[in-house]
Amino acid sequence: xxxxxxxxxxxxxxxxxxxxxxxxxxxxxxxxxxxxxxxxxxxxxxxxxxxxxxxxxxxxxxxxxxxxxxxxxxxxxxxxxxxxxxxxxxxxxxxxxxxxxxxxxxxxxxxxxxxxxxxxxxxxxxxxxxxxxxxxxxxxxxxxxxxxxxxxxxxxxxxxxxxxxxxxxxxxxxxxxxxxxxxxxxxxxxxxxxxxxxxxxxxxxxxxxxxxxxxxxxxxxxxx
Amino acid sequence: xxxxxxxxxxxxxxxxxxxxxxxxxxxxxxxxxxxxxxxxxxxxxxxxxxxxxxxxxxxxxxxxxxxxxxxxxxxxxxxxxxxxxxxxxxxxxxxxxxxxxxxxxxxxxxxxxxxxxxxxxxxxxxxxxxxxxxxxxxxxxxxxxxxxxxxxxxxxxxxxxxxxxxxxxxxxxxxxxxxxxxxxxxxxxxxxxxxxxxxxxxxxxxxxxxxxxxxxxxxxxxxxxxxxxxxxxxxxxxxxxxxxxxxxxxxxxxxxxxxxxxxxxxxxxxxxxxxxxxxxxxxxxxxxxxxxxxxxxxxxxxxxxxxxxxxxxxxxxxxxxxxxxxxxxxxxxxxxxxxxxxxxxxxxxxxxxxxxxxxxxxxxxxxxxxxxxxxxxxxxxxxxxxxxxxxxxxxxxxxxxx
Numbered sequence: 331x332x333x334x335x336x337x338x339x340x341x342x343x344x345x346x347x348x349x350x351x352x353x354x355x356x357x358x359x360x361x362x363x364x365x366x367x368x369x370x371x372x373x374x375x376x377x378x379x380x381x382x383x384x385x386x387x388x389x390x391x392x393x394x395x396x397x398x399x400x401x402x403x404x405x406x407x408x409x410x411x412x413x414x415x416x417x418x419x420x421x422x423x424x425x426x427x428x429x430x431x432x433x434x435x436x437x438x439x440x441x442x443x444x445x446x447x448x449x450x451x452x453x454x455x456x457x458x459x460x461x462x463x464x465x466x467x468x469x470x471x472x473x474x475x476x477x478x479x480x481x482x483x484x485x486x487x488x489x490x491x492x493x494x495x496x497x498x499x500x501x502x503x504x505x506x507x508x509x510x511x512x513x514x515x516x517x518x519x520x521x522x523x524x525x526x527x528x529x530x531x532x533x534x535x536x537x538x539x540x541x542x543x544x545x546x547x548x549x550x551x552x553x554x
Numbered sequence: 555x556x557x558x559x560x561x562x563x564x565x566x567x568x569x570x571x572x573x574x575x576x577x578x579x580x581x582x583x584x585x586x587x588x589x590x591x592x593x594x595x596x597x598x599x600x601x602x603x604x605x606x607x608x609x610x611x612x613x614x615x616x617x618x619x620x621x622x623x624x625x626x627x628x629x630x631x632x633x634x635x636x637x638x639x640x641x642x643x644x645x646x647x648x649x650x651x652x653x654x655x656x657x658x659x660x661x662x663x664x665x666x667x668x669x670x671x672x673x674x675x676x677x678x679x680x681x682x683x684x685x686x687x688x689x690x691x692x693x694x695x696x697x698x699x700x701x702x703x704x705x706x707x708x709x710x711x712x713x714x715x716x717x718x719x720x721x722x723x724x725x726x727x728x729x730x731x732x733x734x735x736x737x738x739x740x741x742x743x744x745x746x747x748x749x750x751x752x753x754x755x756x757x758x759x760x761x762x763x764x765x766x767x768x769x770x771x772x773x774x775x776x777x778x779x780x781x782x783x784x785x786x787x788x789x790x791x792x793x794x795x796x797x798x799x800x801x802x803x804x805x806x807x808x809x810x811x812x813x814x815x816x817x818x819x820x821x822x823x824x825x826x827x828x829x830x831x832x833x834x835x836x837x838x839x840x841x842x843x844x845x846x847x848x849x850x851x852x853x854x855x856x857x858x859x860x861x862x863x864x865x866x867x868x869x870x871x872x873x874x875x876x877x878x879x880x881x882x883x884x885x886x887x888x889x890x891x892x893x894x895x896x897x898x899x900x901x902x903x904x905x906x907x908x909x910x911x912x913x914x915x916x917x918x919x920x921x922x923x924x925x926x927x928x929x930x931x932x933x934x935x936x937x938x939x940x941x942x943x944x945x946x947x948x949x950x951x952x953x954x955x956x
Contacts, residue, residue, distance in 0.1 A: 384868060384948040405872045412870015423865045423952065427570040437869040439559050488870070 332358040332381065332492065332523070337390035339376050339546075350376040351387065352546035358525065360491065363518045365537030366527045373546040374527045375496060381525060382415050382494045383407050395491065412441055416485030418495035418514075422477045424469040424484075430456060431465040434483045441488065448487070455483035459513050475506025482513055492523040499530055511536060555875055564882040567859075574855060575887060578848050582891025582932075583898060585841035586924045590899025592837045593920035594906070596830030602912030603826060607819045613655075613786045614688065614815040615793060617648075617779040617800070621809050638809045639775035640800075642704050642764060647799055648781055653792035658685035658780045659704065659764045663771045667760055668733045669721040676717060678734060678760050680767020688782045691756065696728035696743030699761060707766040711739040714757035718744045734760065735770065789814050834920050838927055844891070845931030848884055852939035856880065863943050864951025873944040880940035881933065888932025892925045899924075 339351040350373045358364055366374045379385035380392065383399055392399045399410065424433045431452050438448035456465050459479040469477055478498060485493055495514065499507035511533060518524040526533060534540050542550035555563075568575045619640035645659035658681050665678035685691070686698045693712065702708055711732060718727040718741075732739050745756055768774070783792040793812050801808045856863070863876060899916060906914040 379949050382868065384952070405874075408867070408870050408872040411868060417868045419952070423861065423868075425862060425865070427566055436866075439563070440555055440866065440869055440871045440875060442556050442559075444556075445559075484869075 331360055331393075331395060332356075333391075333393040334380075335391040335393070337380060337387045337392060339373075339380060339385065340388045349373075349546045351380070353390075354546070354548055356541070356548065356551075358523060360523055361518070361521050362523055362525075362539055363515070363537045364523075364525045364539045364541060365534040366525065366541045366543060367529070367531075367534050368543035368549070370529075372543040374543045376546075377543065378494050378496055378525065378527045381492070382417055383411050412437055413488055414491050416488070416490040416493045418478070418481050418485055418493065418498045420497035420500040422469070422474075422481050422501075424477055424480060426469050429466050429468055430461060430472065430480045433469070433480055434487055436484060437488045451487055452483065455486055456480070459483050473506065474502050475509050478502060478506070478510045479513060482510070482517070486517065490522070492525065493517065495524070495526045497528055497530075498526060499528070499533060507533075555878070560878060560882055561886075564879060564886055568883055568886060571855065571858075574851050578844075578851050578887045579891040579894060581844035581847045582841070582888055582928055583895035585837070585844040585931075586892040586895025586928055587899040587902065588837035588840045588895075589834055589920055589924035589927075590896060590916040591902050591906075592833035593830050594899070594903040594914040594916035596826060596833045597917045597920070598906075598910065598912045598914035600823060600826030600830060601915075603822050604819060607815065607822065613783040613789060615781040615783065615789065615796065616813040616815075616818075617781060617796060618811040618813065619775055619778075619809070621811055638804060638807070640779065640810060641774065641776065642768075644800055644803055645776065645779045646704055647803060648779065648796055651792065651795045651799060653783055653788040653795050654781055655784045656684045656687050656782045658682055658688045659776045660685065660780060661764060661767045661771065661773060661777045663767065665734050665760065665770070667717070667721070669730065672721045674717075674720060676758055676760055677754055678762065678767060678770070680762055680764040680770075682764055685761070685780065688780045690748070692746040692748055693743035694746040695726065696741070698743055699763060700742065702763060704763075705765050706763065707769060708763045709737065709739050709766070710742045710762070712743040712745060712761045713741055714745045714755070714759040715747065716755065716757040717760060732760070734762070737766075737770070789816065830917070830920070834923060837924075841924070841927050841931055844928070845888075845935040848887060848932055849935035849938055852880060852884055852936055853942070855883070856939050856943045859943075860946065860951045861954045863946050864948050864953070867946070867948040868952065876944040876946075877937075877940045880943050881936045884932045884936025884940070885929060888928045888936075889925075892928035895928070896921060896925065 334354055334356040337351055337354045338349070341348045341350055354377065366377060368374050376385065380387055387400065394410065394414065399407070402410065425436065428436070431449070434452040434455060435448045438451065453465065456462060459482055461476060461479055461483070464472060464476060472480065493514070498510055498514065502510060514524055514526070515536060526537065528534055538554045540552045540554070541548055617640065619638060642659050645657050648654050648657045661680040663678050664675060666673060666675050681699070682704050683699045683701045694715070699712055700710065713727060713732065721727070721732070722730055727741050727744055730741050732741055739762060745759065781792065781796065783789050793814055796812055797808060797810065800810050866876060903914045903916060
């Protein structure tokens with residue numbers, strides 16, 4: 331379960347303070363499918379970064395599964411990121427010199443898991459996202475939709491409790507976008523918490539809960 | 555991260571950035587090759603000098619008139635003044651010592667020699683037949699100086715090969731007359747090519763009986779006495795014996811300097827070892843330069859791979875892991891570069907051995923020193939870029955911003 335209590339994040343841009351998040355209080359339960367929507371600059375990306383522990387709030391408390399994450403040191407934060415959170419990025423962020431299989435293995439490699447275990451698990455996940463025949467391909471040999479599905483497999487390899495996606499369909503055509511969204515929805519149906527930041531109302535339409543943000547505040551929080 | 559994973563991840567990213575990697579490899583290789591080549595030269599020169607000294611005879615002792623307080627090279631060696639005479643009788647007295655195998659008195663001077671219309675300046679040496687035994691010289695024509703009493707003058711000489719060639723071209727020198735100043739000497743032999751000495755060419759020498767040379771130069775003291783011992787083990791004992799004998803003959807005053815071959819050799823050895831060290835240190839500067847290059851290129855690598863670093867952080871990489879990853883790359887490059895440099899250095903010294911008169915071989919310590927310095931350089935200069943990478947803010951890094 332994710333609990334944000336009075337979370338604020340200020341940036342100093344020149345001499346001006348920008349309120350990227352302004353006193354946000356939010357609870358997301360396990361297994362929810364949440365779409366965070368809003369115009370650019372509304373603070374939705376910052377919210378995602380804080381949820382993924384890539385960024386720290388200026389003020390407020392963030393409890394992840396009951397643990398206060400604001401007091402953790404850099405190594406502990408890295409571990410939580412590795413074990414509890416999976417990331418999907420708009421630009422995929424695959425390592426170009428590694429094959430699809432190696433890209434998927436990467437989180438387990440960083441966690442010092444034995445090669446046989448991670449190889450088996452990476453294969454299984456790539457098969458699940460329909461890339462059984464693309465395992466030895468490098469990212470530049472894959473289409474956008476295939477790359478994003480590799481990224482989904484990578485995000486899932488450590489069996490995270492929450493999946494954070496930042497405009498996952500932003501760089502994809504409609505058909506590939508739908509495939510990726512289908513894959514994500516399927517994972518959510520299996521009990522994974524899914525939080526998607528998006529502009530795309532079609533994506534927002536599939537979420538069971540829609541949070542609309544503006545100027546760093548939650549404007550609207552609707553459950554379908 | 556497991557060590558093998560770390561290694562393969564680092565090498566994969568090095569392979570990916572071929573241009574960058576090869577530039578650093580070249581820099582490192584040049585540094586290590588320079589260490590290998592320069593120290594090989596120094597070491598080769600040292601060996602050369604040592605072997606030249608050995609050719610003089612390993613059980614050789616040199617007695618010089620005058621006492622020097624400092625060790626090493628005596629001014630008498632270079633022809634300084636002589637406080638008390640070292641006489642032919644002194645030299646003869648050494649023959650009675652049990653440890654002494656042979657002794658040869660010696661006096662040296664410049665002389666103008668001529669035969670018919672041909673004339674040249676040369677080094678005139680006065681000595682005895684025993685000189686040939688002590689210095690292991692031989693004759694290629696005729697014979698050595700005849701065995702006569704050391705204090706007896708006589709008009710025959712042995713000449714060097716160059717003298718023979720220049721003054722008696724296309725004819726046999728042995729049996730001919732050679733004019734030295736106002737005197738005439740009959741040539742009895744020509745020195746063989748095995749004759750060697752430091753400081754002058756034996757082949758340019760004219761050797762006459764020692765008493766004759768002393769009368770030519772009107773000197774009463776010898777330039778030096780060369781002594782050979784029965785074996786190399788006897789050197790220290792013979793040295794003491796010689797000093798004692800001459801002290802007794804000189805009214806209890808120790809007024810000679812006794813130089814042993816090994817002392818002289820160790821002096822030169824020391825000089826050349828320091829020279830080799832200095833050459834190695836100079837070459838090490840190029841390793842330092844290579845280290846700075848590694849740092850620069852690694853910094854560029856960090857900024858080029860900012861997004862990847864951000865990704866690794868998002869995937870759960872700890873700061874220390876990122877540091878290790880980049881350090882590993884720097885050390886791998888340094889190691890590989892130094893191995894290539896070692897190969898190049900060995901190849902060049904192998905070629906040098908074919909060309910130079912002496913054996914250029916890099917000493918083991920220099921090779922180890924070169925590689926260790928390269929690794930340390932990689933490590934030290936890799937730390938800064940690696941730490942910079944580990945400290946990147948993940949959000950900015952993912953966006954490709956430093």
